[in-house]
Amino acid sequence: MSLVSIRMPEDLEAVLRPVLERDPDKGTEWLRAGFEARLAELYQQWQTLRISTARFAELLGVSPWELADLLRARGLKTTNLPG
Amino acid sequence: MFVFDSSPLVASCQFTVGRRAVAEIALADADVRIPPAVYAEVVTRGGSRPDALIAAGLITAGYIRVVDATEVGEALEDLQHYQLGHGEQEALTMTTRLGNGAIIVTDDFLALIVANRLGVSCQLFLDFVVGRATRGELPAMEAQHIVRAISPRYPSGFVPHSLAMLRRLP
Numbered sequence: 001m002s003l004v005s006i007r008m009p010e011d012l013e014a015v016l017r018p019v020l021e022r023d024p025d026k027g028t029e030w031l032r033a034g035f036e037a038r039l040a041e042l043y044q045q046w047q048t049l050r051i052s053t054a055r056f057a058e059l060l061g062v063s064p065w066e067l068a069d070l071l072r073a074r075g076l077k078t079t080n081l082p083g
Numbered sequence: 084m085f086v087f088d089s090s091p092l093v094a095s096c097q098f099t100v101g102r103r104a105v106a107e108i109a110l111a112d113a114d115v116r117i118p119p120a121v122y123a124e125v126v127t128r129g130g131s132r133p134d135a136l137i138a139a140g141l142i143t144a145g146y147i148r149v150v151d152a153t154e155v156g157e158a159l160e161d162l163q164h165y166q167l168g169h170g171e172q173e174a175l176t177m178t179t180r181l182g183n184g185a186i187i188v189t190d191d192f193l194a195l196i197v198a199n200r201l202g203v204s205c206q207l208f209l210d211f212v213v214g215r216a217t218r219g220e221l222p223a224m225e226a227q228h229i230v231r232a233i234s235p236r237y238p239s240g241f242v243p244h245s246l247a248m249l250r251r252l253p
Binding site: 051054 | 088089090093094097124125128129130132134135165166167168169170171190191192193194196207235236237238239240241
């Protein structure tokens with residue numbers, strides 16, 4: 001696992017910083033949970049045609065290739081075609 | 084002529100028939116064009132990924148022509164009502180402006196519906212392959228191999244239907 005720096009929202013800092021100081025691994029857990037929740041939310045919007053495939057990738061911040069990889073790795077549908 | 088958005092390009096560069104990418108076989112000698120935003124999504128954002136390099140190679144080899152932004156023009160006003168990506172917006176705009184004879188190829192169901200509402204000819208990538216075989220531009224056997232290769236991507240029904248259409252060809 002690599003170490004990356006991310007900006008902490010000011011309004012959350014007072015809550016998050018003490019937790020991270022006690023348990024640095026919490027950050028990894030939050031990152032994964034947040035990403036998976038966003039992916040699930042956008043996947044639902046995509047499957048119900050509220051957003052398109054390219055928009056799905058844009059909102060998630062990934063390339064269309066990475067989106068296809070992410071969906072395949074989770075055993076999810078790779079198109080929003082019905083059926 | 085065919086205008087691709089990123090969805091069929093990604094799929095056709097990720098699946099292979101033998102050792103060749105589906106795109107290399109399916110797009111040979113077809114008049115395929117992409118707008119700059121699709122280029123950005125597929126090639127620029129793809130970076131040095133092997134599948135993205137296949138797409139870049141198809142452009143370099145002339146299989147796919149990247150159309151200048153001035154040819155695409157401003158995005159169609161009607162598209163603001165939908166949550167489409169930049170590539171899909173430009174592909175739909177470009178196909179509309181090219182008029183009769185231009186077909187957008189997309190595997191995105193929302194883009195397909197919007198194209199239909201705009202009165203723009205549209206096809207799934209599977210239909211692009213079946214169409215090329217029907218016109219004798221691609222051997223039917225090769226088209227069947229392509230359809231089988233990309234089958235994991237499609238919901239049930241689409242692939243057996245495509246294979247049945249290909250088997251009916253003389």
